[in-house]
Amino acid sequence: MGFSSKQMMGLGVFLFAIFVGVPLLIGATGRWDFYFTLTSVALLAIASAGVWLTFYIGRINIGQGAFALIGAYVSAILVVKAGWSFWLSLPAAGLFAALVAVLIGLPILRLRGVYFAMITLVLTQVVTLTALALPITNGAKGISNIPLPSGLSLFGIPLIPDFGSMENTKLAFYLTACILMVVTYAALYRLVNSRLGHLCRSMQQNEELASSIGVNIAYIRIVIFAISSFFGGLGGAMFGSIAQSVYPSSFQVADSVNFMLNCFLGGLGYVFGPMLGTLVLYFGWDLLFEFGKYQMLIYSTLLILIIRFLPNGLLSIRFSKGDKS
Amino acid sequence: MSSLIQVKNVTKKYGGLTANNDISFDVGEHEILSVIGPNGAGKSTLFKMISSFTPTTSGEVLYRGERISNLKPHIVARKGVVRTFQETTIFKSMTVRESVVVAQHLRAKASLAGYFWGSRTAQDDVAAFGKYADELLEFLGMSEIANELASNLPQGNLRALGIAIGLATAPKVLLLDEPFAGMNHDETMNMVNLVRSVRDERGVTIMLVEHDMPAVMSISDRIVVLNFGEKIAEGTPSEIQNNENVIEAYLGSADDEIGM
Ligand SMILES: Nc1ncnc2c1ncn2[C@@H]1O[C@H](COP(=O)(O)OP(=O)(O)OP(=O)(O)O)[C@@H](O)[C@H]1O
Numbered sequence: 408m409g410f411s412s413k414q415m416m417g418l419g420v421f422l423f424a425i426f427v428g429v430p431l432l433i434g435a436t437g438r439w440d441f442y443f444t445l446t447s448v449a450l451l452a453i454a455s456a457g458v459w460l461t462f463y464i465g466r467i468n469i470g471q472g473a474f475a476l477i478g479a480y481v482s483a484i485l486v487v488k489a490g491w492s493f494w495l496s497l498p499a500a501g502l503f504a505a506l507v508a509v510l511i512g513l514p515i516l517r518l519r520g521v522y523f524a525m526i527t528l529v530l531t532q533v534v535t536l537t538a539l540a541l542p543i544t545n546g547a548k549g550i551s552n553i554p555l556p557s558g559l560s561l562f563g564i565p566l567i568p569d570f571g572s573m574e575n576t577k578l579a580f581y582l583t584a585c586i587l588m589v590v591t592y593a594a595l596y597r598l599v600n601s602r603l604g605h606l607c608r609s610m611q612q613n614e615e616l617a618s619s620i621g622v623n624i625a626y627i628r629i630v631i632f633a634i635s636s637f638f639g640g641l642g643g644a645m646f647g648s649i650a651q652s653v654y655p656s657s658f659q660v661a662d663s664v665n666f667m668l669n670c671f672l673g674g675l676g677y678v679f680g681p682m683l684g685t686l687v688l689y690f691g692w693d694l695l696f697e698f699g700k701y702q703m704l705i706y707s708t709l710l711i712l713i714i715r716f717l718p719n720g721l722l723s724i725r726f727s728k729g730d731k732s
Numbered sequence: 733m734s735s736l737i738q739v740k741n742v743t744k745k746y747g748g749l750t751a752n753n754d755i756s757f758d759v760g761e762h763e764i765l766s767v768i769g770p771n772g773a774g775k776s777t778l779f780k781m782i783s784s785f786t787p788t789t790s791g792e793v794l795y796r797g798e799r800i801s802n803l804k805p806h807i808v809a810r811k812g813v814v815r816t817f818q819e820t821t822i823f824k825s826m827t828v829r830e831s832v833v834v835a836q837h838l839r840a841k842a843s844l845a846g847y848f849w850g851s852r853t854a855q856d857d858v859a860a861f862g863k864y865a866d867e868l869l870e871f872l873g874m875s876e877i878a879n880e881l882a883s884n885l886p887q888g889n890l891r892a893l894g895i896a897i898g899l900a901t902a903p904k905v906l907l908l909d910e911p912f913a914g915m916n917h918d919e920t921m922n923m924v925n926l927v928r929s930v931r932d933e934r935g936v937t938i939m940l941v942e943h944d945m946p947a948v949m950s951i952s953d954r955i956v957v958l959n960f961g962e963k964i965a966e967g968t969p970s971e972i973q974n975n976e977n978v979i980e981a982y983l984g985s986a987d988d989e990i991g992m
């Protein structure tokens with residue numbers, strides 16, 4: 408895949424900024440709390456990437472919180488009750504979320520537009536209620552006291568150090584979340600620019616025409632929804648590990664709505680849109696904190712204005728003149 | 733001529749309305765067969781059943797002796813029976829070339845995962861699709877608009893794009909629903925020649941629905957005529973032009989006979 412030198416430069420600057428720049432800045436200013444904020448942004452951006460992918464097949468997904476919650480519980484249960492290494496529970500959480508997505512997706516992915524959106528909107532609540540009801544999830548008490556990720560070594564070669572014996576777990580979690588985010592977006596970029604991505608585009612633009620050229624749209628929808636939910640599960644599992652606890656309310660309907668808004672805000676036409684959207688939305692909300700009870704009002708008004716006047720998202724400002732990536 | 737497609741006693745009911753009633757006919761290999769009839773006669777419905785876009789109420793359609801009705805459209809397309817649409821149906825935000833490339837996906841040798849990782853086979857596929865797209869667009873005289881966005885094309889080109897997308901799947905049987913609609917005389921004649929060479933040079937069997945009688949008469953080997961969902965005639969263009977039932981169905985009188 409050919410990258411222009413400009414794109415390579417941009418990528419280099421971005422990687423340098425998150426892996427070197429941010430730690431240096433935080434070290435210099437002593438604002439250690441920013442690690443937690445930026446870690447959250449990175450993890451939310453991973454879940455948002457999944458939502459963006461369902462938009463890519465023309466479906467509005469307001470249910471990613473459900474899959475994040477599933478991922479968080481699966482990882483917590485595997486680590487706490489089955490004694491798994493966190494690093495193994497992480498992909499398992501993603502896969503379990505993907506499996507649930509296949510089962511749920513089979514009946515609901517036929518629905519389009521607002522009907523699909525409405526059904527996904529209740530998913531988060533369904534998972535919350537399930538977590539409250541099941542014995543294995545510990546009901547309302549949730550699962551607390553999740554140990555920090557242990558070290559990981561392969562054939563005696565240490566790959567990841569033990570988080571428990573670290574002085575600065577904040578930095579370690581931050582770096583882990585960033586690596587995960589970079590891998591997620593690299594995979595997303597690759598997917599969108601490969602044959603699967605092209606088939607998704609064909610479906611998004613015209614499902615009838617796509618099936619007339621032999622695209623198995625039902626199958627592709629399921630595959631995409633599963634990948635989307637895999638990202639949700641991954642993000643959720645990481646969150647649980649950082650918070651060292653999971654509760655039925657760890658992810659709520661509002662989170663699911665935010666995942667979707669992140670995508671709208673960043674731009675549905677750009678792979679990196681949800682990443683930018685998550686960053687802006689997260690900090691935007693915090694910055695409005697001083698407006699007290701008007702926070703929500705100002706926040707919503709701004710969102711409506713942005714979506715009204717920038718229907719293609721924030722990234723469209725930069726790309727509107729010519730080079731669409 | 734052996735028959736490639738067999739339409740056998742096909743009936744389609746929409747509630748109380750019978751869109752197709754007990755239709756039967758065969759299509760031979762390498763034939764160009766037109767289905768004509770007044771508006772609402774059931775022509776598009778018949779094509780939708782042949783391509784499994786809608787199920788039959790009763791009866792079946794066979795392709796090389798194998799049932800292709802009441803399946804899924806993508807399965808029928810994979811067998812090589814591909815339709816185009818009466819209404820403008822395109823991939824709006826793809827260029828002409830991108831549309832023609834994506835339509836070739838059935839011929840991919842690499843798996844979806846292979847494409848993700850950029851395997852050797854996938855790279856070969858991509859190169860082959862690009863090459864074939866250029867060749868096909870050249871053949872269709874569309875090279876100049878290859879990089880135009882589909883949504884920016886004028887009406888005449890949209891029809892051609894729909895046909896190009898269908899052809900890119902390398903079909904054995906191509907069903908064209910009103911391929912000449914909205915074209916002027918020259919464009920139509922051009923397209924008639926193209927459709928003929930699709931059959932002659934690529935060996936594609938063609939079924940088409942058309943209202944443009946001069947074009948139908950010049951292009952068809954045989955014609956099937958529908959009226960109010962019934963098949964009222966079948967034969968060569970000259971047989972159809974002189975068929976009493978057909979003349980009556982079209983005009984209610986023998987004065988304005990159809991034809992050139
Ligand atoms: N999905 C549907 N539901 C109900 N009735 C339908 C449906 N599709 C078609 N019909 C009816 O079936 C009849 C045949 O329609 P069809 O589209 O096959 O006609 P046609 O011969 O293609 O006409 P035209 O030349 O105008 O395209 C019409 O009366 C139409 O109203």
Ligand SMILES: [Mg+2]
Binds near residue numbers: 775776777818
């Ligand atoms: Mg029609």
